[in-house]
Amino acid sequence: MSVHAADEISLAGVxxxxxxxxxxxxxxxxxGSCADVLVVVEDEVVxxxxxxxxxxxxxxxxxxxxxxxxxxxxxxxxxLLMAVECGVVALLPRADLRESTLVSSVIAVSQGAALLPxxxxxxxxxxxxxxxxxxLAPAGFTLSGIETRExxxxxLIAQGLQTDEIAEQLTYSEGTVxxxxxxxxxxxxxxxxxxxxxxxxxxxxx
Numbered sequence: 001m002s003v004h005a006a007d008e009i010s011l012a013g014v015x016x017x018x019x020x021x022x023x024x025x026x027x028x029x030x031x032g033s034c035a036d037v038l039v040v041v042e043d044e045v046v047x048x049x050x051x052x053x054x055x056x057x058x059x060x061x062x063x064x065x066x067x068x069x070x071x072x073x074x075x076x077x078x079x080l081l082m083a084v085e086c087g088v089v090a091l092l093p094r095a096d097l098r099e100s101t102l103v104s105s106v107i108a109v110s111q112g113a114a115l116l117p118x119x120x121x122x123x124x125x126x127x128x129x130x131x132x133x134x135x136l137a138p139a140g141f142t143l144s145g146i147e148t149r150e151x152x153x154x155x156l157i158a159q160g161l162q163t164d165e166i167a168e169q170l171t172y173s174e175g176t177v178x179x180x181x182x183x184x185x186x187x188x189x190x191x192x193x194x195x196x197x198x199x200x201x202x203x204x205x206x
Contacts, residue, residue, distance in 0.1 A: 001018070001024050001025065001026060001027065001035055001036065001037045001038070001039065001106065001110070002026065002027050002028065002030075002033055002035035002037075002038050002039070002066070003015055003018070003026070003038075003039045003040075003041070004038065004039070004040045004041070004053070005040070005041035006041065006042055006043045007043065010041045010043070011041070014039060014041055014071070014102070017099040017102050017103065018039070018102065018103060018106065020103075021103050021106075021107070023107060024106065024107075035066045036066055036067065036110055037066055037067050037068075037069060037106055037109055037110050038054075038057060038066035038067070038068050038069070038087070039068075039069045039071065039102075039106060040053075040054070040068060040069070040070050040071065041071045041072075041094070042070070042071070042072045042073065042094075043073060043094075044073055044074065046070065046072055046075055046076070046079060046083070051079075051082055051083070051086050054068060054086035054087055054088070055086055057087070058086060058087050065087050066087060067087060067089045067090075067109050067110070068086065068087040068088040068089060068090070069088075069089070069090040069092065069102075069105055069106055069109055069115075070083065070088050070090065070091050070092070071092045071093075071094050071097060071102070072091065072092075072093070072094055073093075073094045073095065075091055075120075077119075077120060077123045080120060080123055080124045080127055081124070081127050081128070081131065084124070089109055089113075089114040089115070089116075090105055090108075090109050090113075090114065090115035090116070091115070091116055091117060091120060092105060092115070128143065131143070142205060144200070144203040144204070144205045145188075146184065146200060146203065146205050147180075147184075149170075149180055150180055150181075150183075150184045151200065151205050151206060152170055153166055153170070153177055153180050153181060153184075154184075154196060154197055154200045154205070154206050155206045156169060156170070157193055157196070157197055158197045158200075158201070158206055163177050163178065181193065181196065184196055
């Protein structure tokens with residue numbers, strides 16, 4: 001776990017709150033440190049500087065980057081999707097922060113939980129719906145990043161159909177079916193049809 005704060009007092013305070021928990025091990029607060037959880041403490045409204053910093057962490061850290069607990073005074077709901085893109089999975093109000101709340105939140109996040117205020121959850125779902133309907137669907141994509149025709153092909157592969165049968169059912173040529181699969185596997189670095197089907201099932205696409 002790492003802690004990043006806008007000022008030294010906040011940094012010392014948060015580290016003191018978390019320091020008594022034996023389950024936590026601190027690593028340097030810098031990109032590439034392979035922290036599984038990053039606690040970020042901001043004084044004011046989260047802005048572009050915070051998101052730029054989080055993107056550096058996500059792009060340079062081990063594997064998928066840290067899960068971010070954001071402690072902030074005020075948060076603009078319009079930035080929710082951007083925050084999620086940058087790894088934020090928990091939003092904690094700075095004014096109400098307590099040691100027990102922070103410790104339990106960090107532990108929960110390290111175990112895969114997400115902690116967003118109820119109002120923010122509704123707003124995020126609305127934003128995801130708008131993204132799907134206004135941006136992704138017109139371009140032929142789903143929220144998972146899989147194209148709709150890729151999804152159709154994978155559904156038929158999962159049912160046990162062969163290339164010629166898929167082509168006939170979707171009124172594609174066999175070459176088109178093969179190109180759809182090749183493009184999907186190359187883009188997502190999947191090594192076989194079964195791997196592609198498993199990926200789509202985990203993503204909830206099929």
